[in-house]
Amino acid sequence: KAGVTQTPRYLIKTRGQQVTLSCSPISGHRSVSWYQQTPGQGLQFLFEYFSETQRNKGNFPGRFSGRQFSNSRSEMNVSTLELGDSALYLCASSGTPLGGGEKLFFGSGTQLSVL
């Protein structure tokens, strides 16, 4: 069974630009969550999508948005990039709450650098 796939692996952008990150969950998983990881703040929850609907949202500004497609693939977008957005962005998928939904499977992440 293929794991969670995130693309691209590395990304370099400049301030003010926008960026879109992609996540393909494990086949059959319907929930996709996104996390931001930085040395200073650690792992912070961004949002979670389940069956194309945003189910939970973290405390991030509106510049951070996401969506989920009918095949459960998800994208997150960051507009008007700031230097502080430099981080590792991790995607995790899980099964339905009725079976194994609590176990998150993470991808290797997208390392975003904002210059």
Next chain:
Amino acid sequence: GENVEQHPSTLSVQEGDSAVIKCTYSDSASNYFPWYKQELGKGPQLIIDIRSNVGEKKDQRIAVTLNKTAKHFSLHITETQPEDSAVYFCAPTSGGTSYGKLTFGQGTILTVHP
């Protein structure tokens, strides 16, 4: 929201020694207690978990113990090996529709010296 604290923040042991990492949480509704391991260049990986109706769970060299009254749970690694070197995170949760929304501890950097 959930307040989660991990101790210690760094832990250095000799190969073969035991390592213990403690996680303290604030939300009394928490009922699922996982530990994740993150190796360099990879995302976190679930290594062991426990539910609130169980006090201890063991899987080969790793174990998790839970004290719901005191609101803490611990990761125990015995006979440590160099490949155990990584960052370990706890992420207690109350579950339901919040399973995807985890509050992680700040992480413990474990270094196992050969």
